[in-house]
Amino acid sequence: MKLFACIALCLQTGFALNNSLDWTLMDIFVFSIPVQVLPPVNFTLTVSALAQVLLQWEPNPAQEQNNSTIRYDVKILSPEPEEYDTSRTQSVRTAALHNGFCARVRTLLLQEGLQRGSDWVQGHLPPLPGAAETSVTNLSCVTHVTIPGNVSLHCSWLPGPGAPEDTKYFLFYRYETHTEECPTYSKDKWSRNIECRFSSTQIQPGEIDNLIVIHINGSSKRAAIKPFQQLFNQNAIEKVNIPRNISISLQQNHLLATWEKPISPFHEECFEYEFYLINLKSGNKQILSLSSSSFQLRVDASSRYSIRIRANLNHICRAPGVWSDWSATNYIGQNKLESSIAWILTLLCVSTSCMLLLVAILCQINHVWTKLFPPIPTPSNKFRDPFPIDYERARTCPSSTETEVGSLAEGFSCSVLDDSVF
Numbered sequence: 001m002k003l004f005a006c007i008a009l010c011l012q013t014g015f016a017l018n019n020s021l022d023w024t025l026m027d028i029f030v031f032s033i034p035v036q037v038l039p040p041v042n043f044t045l046t047v048s049a050l051a052q053v054l055l056q057w058e059p060n061p062a063q064e065q066n067n068s069t070i071r072y073d074v075k076i077l078s079p080e081p082e083e084y085d086t087s088r089t090q091s092v093r094t095a096a097l098h099n100g101f102c103a104r105v106r107t108l109l110l111q112e113g114l115q116r117g118s119d120w121v122q123g124h125l126p127p128l129p130g131a132a133e134t135s136v137t138n139l140s141c142v143t144h145v146t147i148p149g150n151v152s153l154h155c156s157w158l159p160g161p162g163a164p165e166d167t168k169y170f171l172f173y174r175y176e177t178h179t180e181e182c183p184t185y186s187k188d189k190w191s192r193n194i195e196c197r198f199s200s201t202q203i204q205p206g207e208i209d210n211l212i213v214i215h216i217n218g219s220s221k222r223a224a225i226k227p228f229q230q231l232f233n234q235n236a237i238e239k240v241n242i243p244r245n246i247s248i249s250l251q252q253n254h255l256l257a258t259w260e261k262p263i264s265p266f267h268e269e270c271f272e273y274e275f276y277l278i279n280l281k282s283g284n285k286q287i288l289s290l291s292s293s294s295f296q297l298r299v300d301a302s303s304r305y306s307i308r309i310r311a312n313l314n315h316i317c318r319a320p321g322v323w324s325d326w327s328a329t330n331y332i333g334q335n336k337l338e339s340s341i342a343w344i345l346t347l348l349c350v351s352t353s354c355m356l357l358l359v360a361i362l363c364q365i366n367h368v369w370t371k372l373f374p375p376i377p378t379p380s381n382k383f384r385d386p387f388p389i390d391y392e393r394a395r396t397c398p399s400s401t402e403t404e405v406g407s408l409a410e411g412f413s414c415s416v417l418d419d420s421v422f
């Protein structure tokens with residue numbers, strides 16, 4: 001009878017508390033009257049900083065403890081679903097709040113190795129006010145470790161499609177407890193701010209997975225501008241610096257390259273590189289992925305190469321960021337074979353042309369000679385040509401000169417052809 005009452009109570013409690021059937025069944029076999037689990041009270045959500053919510057609640061004053069442990073189960077429903085439990089009665093979350101925030105909390109009671117939960121209590125923050133489509137879109141940000149070791153921040157965005165022409169946007173960043181408005185904006189043709197640059201920020205370059213909060217609100221006479229918030233992992237948007245002191249040499253058939261890691265608080269082992277090699281003779285392009293800052297490669301020593309290197313952080317130390325820009329182009333080697341062939345061809349062309357020119361000149365002199373001392377003219381066509389052979393000779397010479405001019409032109413076309421080989 002007592003057992004049945006217990007089972008009934010367990011079942012009732014279990015279902016009333018919306019627990020899983022497993023717990024209910026386990027309670028049945030323990031045969032002890034469980035303490036009732038009551039939800040926490042006074043659950044509040046407060047915006048404590050840009051894109052930051054403080055969740056707070058109080059233990060239910062009616063909750064009996066009876067040697068049990070109390071914890072709280074927190075479930076964030078929006079904007080990003082997340083669930084965790086804590087023994088404390090408050091918790092801080094970073095989230096983009098422009099579309100509101102919604103969360104639940106319940107009591108968890110651990111007693112004699114069993115865990116049971118109370119009903120949920122729910123709280124929410126309303127979306128930030130403003131007219132539809134007035135928020136900025138396509139926000140993108142990138143950071144850069146500058147030479148003195150400070151981090152710069154650059155963001156760009158598009159005005160919302162519903163934002164009036166007189167909209168003025170303002171950008172703020174928050175890093176840990178520091179919040180700051182953008183000092184320098186760039187504008188679009190309506191002079192709306194669409195870009196922002198912080199040359200120095202409080203972002204710590206060596207931190208891992210810290211968040212950078214971006215908040216962009218605005219004002220307009222014609223509409224309420226809805227703010228927009230976005231969180232960026234500082235490592236994911238860091239554009240790495242270019243590798244330094246690149247040195248490239250050629251030893252017989254080997255290209256030797258060394259360089260130094262980019263300016264960064266991270267160690268040498270944290271970087272990976274891409275080596276972009278173009279054989280300028282064959283036009284072959286190659287991108288090699290490297291994990292060390294020196295390497296050698298067998299190359300065709302008769303070719304000229306162009307080389308560029310860029311860097312990124314690898315997975316070993318933290319999440320990779322944005323690839324650095326390519327380094328300035330380095331050149332190495334000479335197209336040796338090509339140049340000697342070209343030299344020989346040019347020499348051949350020039351000497352052939354000279355010889356032909358010489359022949360032509362000789363011919364011309366010969367022609368002039370015949371002009372100065374012409375053969376005895378034939379008075380009339382009626383008479384037979386008395387010197388048919390000499391006459392023929394005088395005629396052939398100019399025509400042969402024409403041929404020579406032609407081969408001279410061939411000589412030029414030869415060198416033109418030669419050019420196209422390079």
Ligand SMILES: *[C@@H]1O[C@H](CO)[C@@H](O)[C@H](O)[C@H]1NC(C)=O
Nearest residue numbers: 015016017018019020021117
């Ligand atoms: C709680 O009950 C509702 C229906 O009342 C059900 O949809 C939901 O899945 C239950 N939750 C759990 C954790 O059992």
Ligand SMILES: *[C@@H]1O[C@H](CO)[C@@H](O)[C@H](O)[C@H]1NC(C)=O
Nearest residue numbers: 033034035036064065066067
């Ligand atoms: C819990 O302990 C209190 C006294 O501290 C007692 O009155 C109560 O009956 C106990 N409840 C259960 C379910 O054991």
Ligand SMILES: *[C@@H]1O[C@H](CO)[C@@H](O)[C@H](O)[C@H]1NC(C)=O
Nearest residue numbers: 041042043057058059060061
């Ligand atoms: C809950 O809030 C009310 C009103 O603010 C207050 O009177 C009450 O003491 C609070 N309860 C707890 C357990 O703090």
Ligand SMILES: *[C@@H]1O[C@H](CO)[C@@H](O)[C@H](O)[C@H]1NC(C)=O
Nearest residue numbers: 035064065066067068111112
């Ligand atoms: C709590 O546990 C202690 C021993 O650990 C025991 O002496 C005490 O009676 C228990 N109290 C309740 C209310 O169960």
Ligand SMILES: *[C@@H]1O[C@H](CO)[C@@H](O)[C@H](O)[C@H]1NC(C)=O
Nearest residue numbers: 136137138139140157158159
């Ligand atoms: C803005 O973002 C949307 C989707 O995220 C994309 O389709 C569109 O091309 C982007 N516009 C510009 C100008 O980059």
Ligand SMILES: *[C@@H]1O[C@H](CO)[C@@H](O)[C@H](O)[C@H]1NC(C)=O
Nearest residue numbers: 146148149150151199200201
């Ligand atoms: C670098 O940061 C420090 C403070 O962290 C600041 O005093 C200094 O002016 C910054 N340097 C540059 C070049 O921005």
Ligand SMILES: *[C@@H]1O[C@H](CO)[C@@H](O)[C@H](O)[C@H]1NC(C)=O
Nearest residue numbers: 050170172215216217218219
């Ligand atoms: C924009 O947001 C900042 C930071 O929350 C606030 O100080 C400022 O008043 C806001 N401006 C407008 C126009 O809403």
Ligand SMILES: *[C@@H]1O[C@H](CO)[C@@H](O)[C@H](O)[C@H]1NC(C)=O
Nearest residue numbers: 244245246259260261262263
């Ligand atoms: C790069 O080379 C220059 C001159 O060769 C040298 O002064 C400098 O220290 C080198 N940089 C590093 C980081 O070693």
